[in-house]
Every structure is written in structure tokens, then in C-alpha cells.
Amino acid sequence: MTKYIGKSIKRVEDKRFITGQGRYTDDIKINGMTHGYFVRSPYAHAKVKSVNIDAASKMPGVIKIFVGSDIPETIAGVPCGWQVDFKNGDTMKEPPHPLLVRNKVRHVGDGVAFVIAETRAQAKDAAENVDVDYEILDAVTCPKKATEAGAAQVHADAPGNLCFDWELGSPKDEVAAALASAAHVCELDFSNQRVVPNAIEPRSAIGHYDSAYDKYTLYTSTQNPHLIRLLMCAFVLGIPEHKVRVVGPDVGGGFGSKIFHYAEEALVTWSSKEINRPIKWTAERSESFLTDAHGRDHVSNAKMGFDADGKIVALQAYTYANLGAYLSTFAPAVPTYLHGTLMQGLYTTPKVNVDVKAAFTHTCAVDAYRGAGRPEATYLLERLLDLAALEMNVDPAELRFKNFIPPFDGVEQEGYQTQVALQYDSGNYAPVLERALEMVGYDKFREEQAAQSNGKLLGIGFSTYIEACGIAPSAVVGALGARAGLFEVAQVRVQPTGKVSVFTGSHSHGQGHETTFAQIVADKMGIPIDDVEIIHGDSDSVAFGMGTYGSRSLAVGGSAIVNSIDKVLEKGAKIAAHLLEASADDLEYAEGKWTVKGTDKSVAFGDVSLTAYVPHNYPEGMEPGLDFNAFYDPANFTYPFGAHVAIVEIDKETGEVKLKRFIAVDDVGNVINPMIVDGQIHGGLAQGIGQALHEGTVYDDTGQLINGSYMDYCMPRADDFPSFEIDRTVTPCPHNPLGVKGAGEAGTIGSTPAVVNAVIDALWKGGFKVKDVPMPMTPERVWTAMNN
Amino acid sequence: MGHMIKVNVNGKEHSGGVEARTLLVDYLREDLGLTGTHVGCDTSSCGSCTIHIDGKAVKSCTMLAVQADGCNVTTVEGLATNGNLHPMQEGFKEEHGLQCGFCTPGMMMTAIDFLKTNPKPSEDEIRHALEGNFCRCTGYHNIVKSIQYAANKMQTSV
Amino acid sequence: MIVEGTHEFNVSATELWTILMDPEVLAKITPGVSKLELLGEDLYKTVSEIKIGPVKGAFKGKLEVIDKNEPSSFTIQMEQLSKIGNAHAKVEMNILSLDENRSSLEFAGKANLSGLIARTGQRVLSGVANVIIKEVFSSLEAHIIENKIA
Missing domain, CATH: 3.30.365.10 (Aldehyde oxidase/xanthine dehydrogenase, molybdopterin binding domain)
Structure with missing residues (x-):
């Protein structure tokens, strides 16, 4: 019966894309269409003393300029779609996120005015002549510093910049007792740096109010048109949903950043009725850097304890998660239910506790980026495992085999109940690592590594991950x-x-x-x-x-x-x-x-x-x-897993890391189209490796994103990667009719720690016993690690 | 309006007035409706807007429309001839060299020009040639294979 | 962005102080400054045009001389606004007397940039700032020589 399932059928959508007939939002033209451009705050934190639009309003082609006070009180701000309350039961702090600010800007890029003109160039010209008088205030960008006494406050109603604190797993005293009795405790302070999703298509939205039908259409570069309609109608504009059509045409990549409902979508929709003409807004890249929700940004401390046989006895993780200036759609879920719940990993650890403090800062919002929370959890676990193996002088692969949860199919054997709420559906973990070792030629590699003497340091890093996908019951x-x-x-x-x-x-x-x-x-x-x-x-x-x-x-x-x-x-x-x-x-x-x-x-x-x-x-x-x-409505999450192995070579003279090989064996359940699944894995790997070696935002202490362009933010390029070596095992999902688990995020989740572990391994084998080199592991940082 | 220019785009003559500051990519997209050429950045870094000017790959956001006066321009819309895909287009489809499709036109235009100067490239040479084009979906793995496919196909068809 | 450096001049410390306190001299030696208008005591309105490499913009703003301690030190506080971003800087200037005819100017401070100039190419901007500062000093030297000859 399977003529198509399981086959690498060529994609039907390709024809329009390779002939230039894809239709992305910015490609759409509507009769009478106008163009919008935003005046955005150049400061991370400032009082808006006045906004003068007089000169700008008189400029050629200008139709209308909206400022914060033009938005009626009946229009609420951008909502958050998830509520995570404080440990003590207090409600999550959820300060308003206005479509255009009135009194105060809270991150560089915060919208101050929206200029609508006949052409994009005219709108931009006019926007440059909107005169905003700011009183600059101190800013804070680090989630840990934000919670310290004396830090600049992002919102008056979120004292200490705390949005919520949260905890999951075994009682802390039990974890502490287990760690105290452990034969070895591996401890690591590290950060999982902020990265920018960088879909190559910048966000774009067209609002079109049709008075003949009293109906709005919003074309937007989104990953979920219905959710945008729901959030925008019910929570922002108060327009009945049947009077709004939301179209997500061809969309040039999302990686999470286009899940969320953004202020621009609501503004073009609302304004199009105000001026009774369609309005198109398309972000410039620099604007995307400032306003597309970013990913990761955790500052963490973690301890993993082992008994004398190398069995993990306990894990304690503390994380400060940066939420940015405002709560984006899924932001509270990312560092909590998509992060803490994955701290069991693939291991039988009997005591696990995760403690998270989520903080507001004067930065762009942080939300789900490919993997969302799970890469952060995997990074924490897998870094500790490889580091512990180095510290205990045992083989990192052996250490994993020793700790894997035994196989269970979720049918004959029950799902695996973790210490952190989830019940895994099905899993058979040893084979992915066995296959990866086979592909690496592990024994031979270790010989080669020991023999190396050419001024280069060779290293190997492992990561065996699990993720919760198929979101969600x-x-x-x-x-x-x-x-x-x-x-x-x-x-x-x-x-x-x-x-x-x-x-x-x-x-x-x-x-x-x-x-x-x-x-x-x-x-x-x-x-x-x-x-x-x-x-x-x-x-x-x-x-x-x-x-x-x-x-x-x-x-x-x-x-x-x-x-x-x-x-x-x-x-x-x-x-x-x-x-x-x-x-x-x-x-x-x-x-x-x-x-x-x-x-x-x-x-x-x-x-x-x-x-x-x-x-x-x-x-x-x-x-x-x-x-x-x-x-x-799914019965459970799905739980893909896999083993990723990176081999790197470090140039001792320059600190440059060359990724020589990358091996990934993933189990995503049944596969419908192997070609497409492979493609998903490749893309995920590149993003995960990009975080390890190249990418990362840099905010200065005034809250300026100082690498907010492609000239400054290091996007991974073709020659940064080797050809990927990938394979898979198949453990079907027991609870959905296709037996599939999901493949979109696997590559990103598994790959980052494998690369970092490989660099640390190379450094240790070269005699530099450093615990951490912060990501992205630039030549300068690696060189510094060797020369300190 | 502004300056009169005459440009041959995909074999068709176009003439009209453009503002001095109009970028070539905006002229192609807005004035001629050729939206297959995309804009992915504002610093000439991403390569999504790559087209051919007199056969050479050029980022059309680095050029003013007036500078294209008198030139032959080829965009992604002009690659297929008589309904037959260019080997590069075929390669991208066969080897799954695209996912969201946004960077694809620019990638293909860069790769076609590259193969003119290096018809039998190594994998490293291909990867190096793509330095000025970003793709966020594919990890470049299958783009490399797509270009190898096209190179082979163009070899055998000569 | 940190700006710091030292430059020696062939004038006495007191002479250097006098030169530096003259708004006409300041306007003349600062690259791109087309206007330096006195708004109040030690407070100037500035209009300048800066173009170096990728950085080009018309800046408008204020320049204030504070914490004056004649003839050895003063601080320049500056606010420059433009379409490509704003700069807020505070630079401490120390004049050291080397001998009767020679003095040196030490400066150290910080410029906070915002807007496009902050997020695009900021890593090259300290280089730009250094070029500007060198220009300031060579103009200042030229001015000194000119006036000595005169």
C-alpha cells in the first residue's frame, strides 16, 4: 500500500520557487496600496518626552502618521499566550506591550510612530523627520544582573525585573543530599547565548480593510495564520474573527520567529481601516534584528553527580532566562515547560531539580527559536556529561551507555516516567550512539587523536539528546x-x-x-x-x-x-x-x-x-x-532522540576551530519522505553549529545591539561546514496513527553541545584543562583559553 | 519621472523613468513586477537579490537602476527556456536544494555564473563560491549537491 | 566606544588652554563642523557633517565644556543627533605641562552610540573615531604653527 510513504518524492512546491514564482508577502500588490515605515527607538531605555510629527506630515506622499496616543484605549497591547506563575502562587508579571509606545521605550527598536506614505521611500524619508525627544535612562541586558539589587527597572510593576520564578523535579534537599554523597560532582557555570533566528525573508505584513464587506485581510509572513487571527482579534483589536481573514502566503523561513503575533500585524490591520487603504510594511534586515523575537539567552549553573561506577545520581540546574522587554507569545513556556521538562535527558538520573528565574531586560523579546528550550536543556546536560568524562578520565560514549534508560516501545512496555513531569512515549537509545560510533570509526579516531603532532589539536564531542515534540496535548x-x-x-x-x-x-x-x-x-x-x-x-x-x-x-x-x-x-x-x-x-x-x-x-x-x-x-x-x-489532539508529546558527534581541529597558533566532520544519527520515528527529513536535519545542524561557533548577539552596556546587521552578526556560510554524515534509526511513536515523531528541531537541539564538547576535548587532550569556552567559540576566545 | 533608462530584462526591452536613488532590485520588483528576485538584507550580504548583468552575477541591491541602463539583465524568471528548466533549476529540485525558497533564486544565479568560470568544481570550491549567499534552511548541504548535479548535467549536455 | 589618547603640542599649557577654549578654533579644527554657535556659557550648538568610509551623516547637537579647572583639565560633554543614529560622549581632557614651550593633552572618555551607527559596523567605528581625533590634532597643530608664524 505504500507507493509514496517512505519514498523521497521530489517536492511539488519547488516548481514555483525555482522559477521565481513563489509569492511571499512583500511580492503582493493590492490596488491603492500604501507603504508603512516605523520610527523606532534608538535607545534601550528612555522616557519619550515628545513626538513631533509636524515637519514629517508635510513631506511628499505622506498620508498619515500615527503615534502612541493615536491608538485608542480600547486597543490592548500584544498579548502573551502562556502564563507561568511564581513558585509561591503569585501571578506572572505581564506588563502591557503597546502597539506604539506612549511614554517610555524599553528596547532599541520599540515602535514610537508609524508613518504611512504613497511609496516606501517617501515613508522612510518622512520617518527620518519625525522628531522624538528622549530622556535616556540606564538599561540592563543580562538576565542575571537584571535581578540584582540596583538594576535598572524595565517595568514598574515587575519588581527586581522578575517575571516569575519556577521550579520542577525532585525536592532540592534530596538532590543536594545525593550530590553530597556523589563520588564525583561536575559543576559548570555557563551561558547559552542569545541568537537571532534570521529567516532570510524579513517579516512583512499587509493590512487591507475592505469597506464593501466590512472585512479585514491581513497578509503576513507567519507560521500560523489562525493563531494570529485569534490573538489579534480577541486580544488586541477587538474585531470579531469572522470579519478578519489572515493569509500566510509563501513564507521565507521562520525557525520560530514567525510563530508570534507582532505589533506590526495589528497596526497595519487597524490602520488600513483608519486610512481606508491597504498598507504594506516590510522589515529591513536591521529592523528584523531589533524586533524579530530572539532565541536562547540563558545564564546557568549546573551540577551533575556521579557514583563510583559512573552512574548519574543527581542533577541540579539553576537558570536565569532572559525574556527581553516584553512577553512574546510563547516566551514564558520556553525556559520552563520546554526546558525544565527535558532535564532527564536519556538518562536514568534518579534526582533532578531545575530552578528558573525569568527576567525582563531592555532587549528585544526572547521566544521560541528552533528547538525552543530543548536546545538549552540538552546543552546543559551534554556539556556536563562530556566534561565529567574528561574530569573522571572515562570515555564519554561509555559514560552515556552506562546511564541510558533501557529500551521501551510504549506498547508492550510502558512509557518512561521522568523526574520532571514528562512520560516519554518510546525509546531505544543505545543504537543511535552505537551507529554514530561506527560511522565515526571511533577507535581509529582516538588513535589518530593521540598521534597528532602537526600543531593542530583534534577533538571529538558527543551529544545524545531527547526532545519533546508534536506539541501538544x-x-x-x-x-x-x-x-x-x-x-x-x-x-x-x-x-x-x-x-x-x-x-x-x-x-x-x-x-x-x-x-x-x-x-x-x-x-x-x-x-x-x-x-x-x-x-x-x-x-x-x-x-x-x-x-x-x-x-x-x-x-x-x-x-x-x-x-x-x-x-x-x-x-x-x-x-x-x-x-x-x-x-x-x-x-x-x-x-x-x-x-x-x-x-x-x-x-x-x-x-x-x-x-x-x-x-x-x-x-x-x-x-x-x-x-x-x-x-x-495528541495523547502525548512525541520524543525524538539521537546521537550527534562532532570532530574538530583547532589551530594552536590562531585558535581557529575547523569543523572537520559532523555525524548525526537521529530517530524521528517513522519517516514519510526521507529526502525532506534529511533536509530538515541538515538545516537544523547548521543552526546548532552556527550557535556553537559563529553566532551570538552583542549588546553593549547601554542596551545597543551592536551587531545588528549581516556585516556584523556572523551568519554561517557554506564554507563553514563539511558535508554532514547522517543516518537514522526508527522507533515508531506509539500514540499517533503515522508513528511519526517530528524532525524539524532535532538537528539544532543535538548539534550545539557536540561541537562545543569537541573543542573542549581537543583543548584537554592538548593539555589545556579548561571547563568552558563561551559560545560562539571564536578564534579569539579559543586562543585566549589556550594562552591564559 | 527622474531618469530615463532602457534595460533588456530576460530578453525583453523595458524603458521608463526611474528616480536616481532607485535600486536595481526595487526597479525589477516594483516597476517590472519581477518578484522572483528577493531582498533579504540591507548591507549587500545575503545574496538573495543576485541577478545577471550582461552574464555576470551581481547583487542587484548594490546597483542603482540607472546603472543598468543599456544592460542585459537576467533574473530567475528568465532561466527556463521554452518551458525547459535550466540545469541549475533542475539540480535544485532533484537534490532538494531549497526549502523555503527565498534564497534560491540568488543562489542559482550565483552558481550559474560560478560554473561558467569553473565548470568542474570541487566541493570546497563550490562552498567557497557561495560565501556571498546565505541560506538558513538547508545547511547548504543539498545546495552543494544541486550545483554538482547542474555541473554534471551541463558537462554531459555540451 | 572608548576614546583615549595623548598628543603633544609645541605650546605651553596655558597657551594650549586658551586655544582650546576658543570656540572659533574648536570649530575650525574639528572635522565636519560647519557651525559652532554659542548658546550660553561654555555651551555650544553644533552642526557637523561626518563622512568616513561607511559612516556618513549630518549631525546636530550640543557641546558643553564642564568641570573646568584652568589650565589643567576640563570635560567635554557632547550630544550629537543624526538620522543614522546618535552619539552621547563625555571626554575628560587633561593638559600636562612638559616645559615652558611644550605641553601634552591627554584625553579619555566614552561615547555611547545608538541607532544604525551603533548596530552596523560599530567594530570599525573606534577606528573612525581615531581618524577623526588625529585630524583634530593635526588641524590644531597647523593652527598653532599658523598663529606662531603670524
């Missing part, structure tokens, strides 16, 4: 503070001729849904793949959706499609039974036709679909049509 996340359900929706509409239109709430912005989903539909329905069309990204055509993030599209969105297909085939069988004058129970469906078992009597899918729409000879009492939707 609504009741579970609801109990943890999510303000939305996280199910997914699909509709399978069989056209009279037997062609199939599939509407999915999972938006595609590079993941290849139009191909992967079509493979599933074609196989399950036994029809040619060309007969299937996947439609996504338009709230007026797709019933509902929760969007694409957290490696959820296939596990959640794909499952919704399968459930819809089941409904279609069930009804189809009844129609077929009627046509064949048989009982539906006696039919079997294969290769696009229903056959009476044990006979050659059959009816084709196309005949059944035609009958459903031309119901002349039709089962009595049955509704015409063949069109079903399904809302799929």
Missing part, C-alpha cells in the same frame, strides 16, 4: 499555563471527480508539507499523488489551525489528515456497499477501489465520489457529499 498544556489548545485541524474534501483537496492548519514555510501530506493522502486513499492538492495558510479556506512549530506538523497535523481520511473512507465504503449491493463489512479498500472480499466485484474511488455528489442511486438517509474534517 491541549489538556496537559492548558494545565501548564497555555492559553490556547494545541490540537490541529484537517479537512479532506473529495471533489466529485475523485480529486482531493486537503486543507490543513499546518502552515508550510520550507518544510515541504505540500509534498509530505500529499504522499500520505495518496497512499491512504490509493490515488495518484497528482490528484491531491494541499491547501494551507489561509484562514478563510482552512477551517482552523494552530500552525507550525515544535516539530508538530506531521505528528499533529498529519494525524488530523489521517483521521479525516478515515472518515472519508468509512462513508465511501457505505456508498460503495450500496453500489455493489453488498455489506460495507464485506468490502476491502485497496489501490483506489472497494472490492467485495473474495470476489472480483469492485467499484472505483472516482465512481463513489461522483455518486456522493450525484446521489441518484444512493443509500437511503445518507447525506450527499464526501468531505470530512478532523480535529486531532
Whole structure:
């Protein structure tokens, strides 16, 4: 039955992209369209004493300039979609995030005025002539310093800049006792630096109010149009949802940064009615650096204790998480439920405690970036493991084998209950590392490493990770503070001729849904793949959706499609039974036709679909049509895992790190399209390696992002990477119909610590016993580590 | 408006007035509606806007429209001939050299020009040639393979 | 951005002080300054045009001389605003007498940049600042020589 599933079918979406016919938001033109440009704060923290728009308003082409006080009180600020309360039960601090500020700016890039003109250049010219008088105030950018006495305050109603504090796992005294009795304790102070998602398509939004229908359309470069509509209508503008259509057309990469509802989306939508013309706004790259939600930014201390045999006895982790100046959509969930819950890793650690303080700072908001919380957890665990192996002089791979949770399939054996709330679905961890070692040629490598004498230091680093994907069971996340359900929706509409239109709430912005989903539909329905069309990204055509993030599209969105297909085939069988004058129970469906078992009597899918729409000879009492939707709410998260190994070479003279090989063996459950899954892994690896070696924001002590452009922020390039060596094992997910786990984030989650561990290994083997070199591990930092 | 220019784009003559400050990429996208050429940055770093001027790969955000006066311009929309994909386009599709597709046109334009000067490149040479083009989706792995595919195909078709 | 350095001049400390306190001299020696208008005691309005490499902009702002301690030290407090970003600087100037005809000027301070100039190419800007400062001193030297000859 699997003509397509499991095959590397070439992507159907490619044709439009390789011929220049992709349609991204900035490519869209609407009659009468105007252009918007933002006046943004050049300061991280300042009082806005006055905003003078007189000169700017008189400039050529200017239609309207909005400032903070023009936004009616009825319009609320940008909402947060997740609430994490303090340990003592106090409510999370949730200061307002206005669409345009009135009195105070809280990060560089905070919106002060919105200029609308006939052309983009005119809007920009005018914006440069808006005169804002600021009184500059002190700023704080580090989440740890922000919580210290005397730090500049971001919001008056969040004392000590604390948004919330949070804890999960075993009681601290039990962890402390276990650590006290440990034969060895490995302790590390480190930071997981802030990185910028940097989708190559800058964010863009077009607001279009159509007075004829009293209806708004928002085109926006988003990963989830329906969620944007929900948040913007219900929480910001107070417009009824049926009067708003949100379209996420082709989107040039997201990596998390386009999940969230941004102020610009609400502003272009609202303003388009005010001026009664469509408005387009497209970020300049520099603006993207200042306003796209960033990722990571943790300052941590962690201790891992081992007994004399090398078994982990306890883990204690303390983290200060930076949330930026305002709470972005999923921000509170990232350092907590997507981070603390992963601290079990792949190991049987009996005592685990995670303690998180989440702080406001005068910086751009921090939210989910590819992996979201899980890379931070994995980094913490895997750094400790490799470092402990060096300190205890044991083999890092052996240390892992010793501590892996034994295999369980989630069917015969129960899921694995961690110390940090989650129950893993299925796992078989040793084989991924065994396979990776085999690919590395581990024994030979160690010999080569020991023999090296060319002024270079060779190192190997490991990372065996687990992640929680397929986000997420609504009741579970609801109990943890999510303000939305996280199910997914699909509709399978069989056209009279037997062609199939599939509407999915999972938006595609590079993941290849139009191909992967079509493979599933074609196989399950036994029809040619060309007969299937996947439609996504338009709230007026797709019933509902929760969007694409957290490696959820296939596990959640794909499952919704399968459930819809089941409904279609069930009804189809009844129609077929009627046509064949048989009982539906006696039919079997294969290769696009229903056959009476044990006979050659059959009816084709196309005949059944035609009958459903031309119901002349039709089962009595049955509704015409063949069109079903399904809302799929997963029973659990899915838990992909894998083993990543990096081999690096350090130039002793310059400190330059060369990534020589990167081996990744991932288990993402069943695979529908291996080519696409491999591509997801490759891209994830590059982002994770980028964080280890190249990327990282630099804020100065006044809160200026001083590497806010591609001339200054080190984006990884083609010649920074070797060809990746990847393979996979398959441990199916036991609780979704496809047995899939999700592949979008795996590469990013596993790769960062592997690279850093390899550098540390190289340094130790070269006689430099340093515990940490801060990321990104630039030549200067590595050189300093060797020469201090 | 402004300066009169005459440009041949993808084999078709265009003439019209442009402001002196109009970037070539904006002229192509806004005036000619050729939106396959993308803008990914404001510092000429990302390469999404790469096109060919008289056969040479150029970042169209580094050039003013008036500087293209009298030039032959090829954009991604002009790569396929008579409905047949250019080997580079075919390579990107066959080897999964694109995901979101945003950097793809610029990548292909850079790669096509590169293969003119180096028809049988090594992997290292390909990676080096792509220094001026950012991709955030693919990790460049399959882009390299796509260019190798195109190189082979262009070799055998000669 | 930290700015610091020392330069020696062939004039006495008192002479150097007098020269540096003359707004016309300041306007003449500072690159790009087209206007230095006295607003009040030791407070000037400045208009300047700076163009070095990637940095080009018309700056408007204030320059104030504070903490005057004749003839040995003073502090310049500056605020410069432009479309490409703003600069706020505070630089302490120390004049040391070397002998009757020679003195040196030591300066140390910090400039806080914001806007586009802060986030694009800031790493090259201290180089730019050094070039500007060198220009200031060579102009100052030229001015001294000119006036001595005169």
C-alpha cells in the first residue's frame, strides 16, 4: 500500500520557487496600496518626552502618521499566550506591550510612530523627520544582573525585573543530599547565548480593510495564520474573527520567529481601516534584528553527580532566562515547560531539580527559536556529561551507555516516567550512539587523536539528546499555563471527480508539507499523488489551525489528515456497499477501489465520489457529499532522540576551530519522505553549529545591539561546514496513527553541545584543562583559553 | 519621472523613468513586477537579490537602476527556456536544494555564473563560491549537491 | 566606544588652554563642523557633517565644556543627533605641562552610540573615531604653527 510513504518524492512546491514564482508577502500588490515605515527607538531605555510629527506630515506622499496616543484605549497591547506563575502562587508579571509606545521605550527598536506614505521611500524619508525627544535612562541586558539589587527597572510593576520564578523535579534537599554523597560532582557555570533566528525573508505584513464587506485581510509572513487571527482579534483589536481573514502566503523561513503575533500585524490591520487603504510594511534586515523575537539567552549553573561506577545520581540546574522587554507569545513556556521538562535527558538520573528565574531586560523579546528550550536543556546536560568524562578520565560514549534508560516501545512496555513531569512515549537509545560510533570509526579516531603532532589539536564531542515534540496535548498544556489548545485541524474534501483537496492548519514555510501530506493522502486513499492538492495558510479556506512549530506538523497535523481520511473512507465504503449491493463489512479498500472480499466485484474511488455528489442511486438517509474534517489532539508529546558527534581541529597558533566532520544519527520515528527529513536535519545542524561557533548577539552596556546587521552578526556560510554524515534509526511513536515523531528541531537541539564538547576535548587532550569556552567559540576566545 | 533608462530584462526591452536613488532590485520588483528576485538584507550580504548583468552575477541591491541602463539583465524568471528548466533549476529540485525558497533564486544565479568560470568544481570550491549567499534552511548541504548535479548535467549536455 | 589618547603640542599649557577654549578654533579644527554657535556659557550648538568610509551623516547637537579647572583639565560633554543614529560622549581632557614651550593633552572618555551607527559596523567605528581625533590634532597643530608664524 505504500507507493509514496517512505519514498523521497521530489517536492511539488519547488516548481514555483525555482522559477521565481513563489509569492511571499512583500511580492503582493493590492490596488491603492500604501507603504508603512516605523520610527523606532534608538535607545534601550528612555522616557519619550515628545513626538513631533509636524515637519514629517508635510513631506511628499505622506498620508498619515500615527503615534502612541493615536491608538485608542480600547486597543490592548500584544498579548502573551502562556502564563507561568511564581513558585509561591503569585501571578506572572505581564506588563502591557503597546502597539506604539506612549511614554517610555524599553528596547532599541520599540515602535514610537508609524508613518504611512504613497511609496516606501517617501515613508522612510518622512520617518527620518519625525522628531522624538528622549530622556535616556540606564538599561540592563543580562538576565542575571537584571535581578540584582540596583538594576535598572524595565517595568514598574515587575519588581527586581522578575517575571516569575519556577521550579520542577525532585525536592532540592534530596538532590543536594545525593550530590553530597556523589563520588564525583561536575559543576559548570555557563551561558547559552542569545541568537537571532534570521529567516532570510524579513517579516512583512499587509493590512487591507475592505469597506464593501466590512472585512479585514491581513497578509503576513507567519507560521500560523489562525493563531494570529485569534490573538489579534480577541486580544488586541477587538474585531470579531469572522470579519478578519489572515493569509500566510509563501513564507521565507521562520525557525520560530514567525510563530508570534507582532505589533506590526495589528497596526497595519487597524490602520488600513483608519486610512481606508491597504498598507504594506516590510522589515529591513536591521529592523528584523531589533524586533524579530530572539532565541536562547540563558545564564546557568549546573551540577551533575556521579557514583563510583559512573552512574548519574543527581542533577541540579539553576537558570536565569532572559525574556527581553516584553512577553512574546510563547516566551514564558520556553525556559520552563520546554526546558525544565527535558532535564532527564536519556538518562536514568534518579534526582533532578531545575530552578528558573525569568527576567525582563531592555532587549528585544526572547521566544521560541528552533528547538525552543530543548536546545538549552540538552546543552546543559551534554556539556556536563562530556566534561565529567574528561574530569573522571572515562570515555564519554561509555559514560552515556552506562546511564541510558533501557529500551521501551510504549506498547508492550510502558512509557518512561521522568523526574520532571514528562512520560516519554518510546525509546531505544543505545543504537543511535552505537551507529554514530561506527560511522565515526571511533577507535581509529582516538588513535589518530593521540598521534597528532602537526600543531593542530583534534577533538571529538558527543551529544545524545531527547526532545519533546508534536506539541501538544491541549489538556496537559492548558494545565501548564497555555492559553490556547494545541490540537490541529484537517479537512479532506473529495471533489466529485475523485480529486482531493486537503486543507490543513499546518502552515508550510520550507518544510515541504505540500509534498509530505500529499504522499500520505495518496497512499491512504490509493490515488495518484497528482490528484491531491494541499491547501494551507489561509484562514478563510482552512477551517482552523494552530500552525507550525515544535516539530508538530506531521505528528499533529498529519494525524488530523489521517483521521479525516478515515472518515472519508468509512462513508465511501457505505456508498460503495450500496453500489455493489453488498455489506460495507464485506468490502476491502485497496489501490483506489472497494472490492467485495473474495470476489472480483469492485467499484472505483472516482465512481463513489461522483455518486456522493450525484446521489441518484444512493443509500437511503445518507447525506450527499464526501468531505470530512478532523480535529486531532495528541495523547502525548512525541520524543525524538539521537546521537550527534562532532570532530574538530583547532589551530594552536590562531585558535581557529575547523569543523572537520559532523555525524548525526537521529530517530524521528517513522519517516514519510526521507529526502525532506534529511533536509530538515541538515538545516537544523547548521543552526546548532552556527550557535556553537559563529553566532551570538552583542549588546553593549547601554542596551545597543551592536551587531545588528549581516556585516556584523556572523551568519554561517557554506564554507563553514563539511558535508554532514547522517543516518537514522526508527522507533515508531506509539500514540499517533503515522508513528511519526517530528524532525524539524532535532538537528539544532543535538548539534550545539557536540561541537562545543569537541573543542573542549581537543583543548584537554592538548593539555589545556579548561571547563568552558563561551559560545560562539571564536578564534579569539579559543586562543585566549589556550594562552591564559 | 527622474531618469530615463532602457534595460533588456530576460530578453525583453523595458524603458521608463526611474528616480536616481532607485535600486536595481526595487526597479525589477516594483516597476517590472519581477518578484522572483528577493531582498533579504540591507548591507549587500545575503545574496538573495543576485541577478545577471550582461552574464555576470551581481547583487542587484548594490546597483542603482540607472546603472543598468543599456544592460542585459537576467533574473530567475528568465532561466527556463521554452518551458525547459535550466540545469541549475533542475539540480535544485532533484537534490532538494531549497526549502523555503527565498534564497534560491540568488543562489542559482550565483552558481550559474560560478560554473561558467569553473565548470568542474570541487566541493570546497563550490562552498567557497557561495560565501556571498546565505541560506538558513538547508545547511547548504543539498545546495552543494544541486550545483554538482547542474555541473554534471551541463558537462554531459555540451 | 572608548576614546583615549595623548598628543603633544609645541605650546605651553596655558597657551594650549586658551586655544582650546576658543570656540572659533574648536570649530575650525574639528572635522565636519560647519557651525559652532554659542548658546550660553561654555555651551555650544553644533552642526557637523561626518563622512568616513561607511559612516556618513549630518549631525546636530550640543557641546558643553564642564568641570573646568584652568589650565589643567576640563570635560567635554557632547550630544550629537543624526538620522543614522546618535552619539552621547563625555571626554575628560587633561593638559600636562612638559616645559615652558611644550605641553601634552591627554584625553579619555566614552561615547555611547545608538541607532544604525551603533548596530552596523560599530567594530570599525573606534577606528573612525581615531581618524577623526588625529585630524583634530593635526588641524590644531597647523593652527598653532599658523598663529606662531603670524
